[in-house]
Amino acid sequence: MAERVKLHYFNGRGKMESIRWLLTVAGVEFDEFHLTNREQYLKMLNDGDLMFQQVPMVEIDGMKLIQTKAILNYIAEKYNLHGNDIKDRVKINMYSEGLMDLMEMIMILPFSQNLTTKLENIQAKAKERYLPVFEEQLKEHLFLVGGRISVADVLLMECTLMLEEKFAGILADFRNVKSFQGRMSRNEAISRFLQPGSKRKPQPDDVYVKTVKEVFNLNISFQ
Template identity: 75%
Template sequence: MAGRVVLHYFNGRGKMESIRWLLTVAEVEFDEVFLTTRAQYEKLLSDGALMFQQVPLVEIDGMKLIQTKAILKYIADKHNLYGKDLKDRVMIDMYSEGLMDLMELIMVLPFTQDVKSKLDNLESKARERYLPVFEKALAGPVYLVGGKLSLADVLLVESTLMLEEKFPAILSGFPNVKAFQGRMVQIPAIKRFLQPGSKRKPQPDDNYVKTVMEVLQFTRANFP
């Protein structure tokens, strides 16, 4: 369909999943082209579609965008999910970049050689560095910034659900964050996204890991 958003990535979460979440909350329909072979990736490279030879790649509004943060900011700004002024936006950016750092710790787990150590590090940082920030920020406000839904809120609910997949009771000591998550999952677009059959991707499995490693030509040695 002309003008429809197209996502080029693997059939899994990775760095594209936050983009899927944000498009869903913005109620923007999108198509997906899944990378399954090295030849597909090399075709994108030869076509000049990947500015820094990286995915995710999002085709939107006649542009081919890469770099996850840039894509998220563009979509958020376009759909009124990026605050009302510069002060709102810098707060949204700080929260969002912290959450993306946290989710990066989760994303690398399937590729790492020392899963137990990485899980312990993830849990420690989540409890001591990241969740306390949001517990404090949500002591009263419904949303993180400016009294309205933003990119930061979308990333927070995504990351808390990812954390609970690894540590089911992790939010027990963070009641404000847990209450926030409960409100967010009742938003109709999010509620649909969490249902079976949506475009939300499951936790990475061996097939996903194998595909990523073959297409990008790296091994677990890249993730000590």
């Protein structure tokens, strides 16, 4: 029997949340090991577990993987969530990386100053740069690429929910994206993940921010 996947990260969303989403859709059970102090992080460094001194780190198939994109790609390939051929995969990767760029803007908000300006910038970019791309692609397609669910669809679902948490009604002018969100929410695994008590993490709070700063010995804010 294969060992359960192990996730090493903070008890919060961050870059690990997309990995939680994808494993959930793939039907993979996982255990979480939360960083709560700097000593745990230093031990991982000393043990050689973090190639570039970064988390998330995922233990899967006898490997200790880092770098979010690499982890997502591995899971997508392993569980048939990466398209039908090489052309599908490059399209999926383009959509996925765009979504990760947008979500990262939201992820750093709890560590940022000038929140009003940053929120306005994120909203403008979401409505002018990112959402129109997905609205157009979903005009005649149920999924983004290849006629079936892929990692890009999972990331789009996660991203739209994050946007709605910050900007109520942001999808009002993007009906195809909103319809897509509704279809995805009826996926059995996603439906369970959206219920209280699942492994989905809430929005970051002060405890999460304090823990991240203490573990990484940070005393900075993004301007």
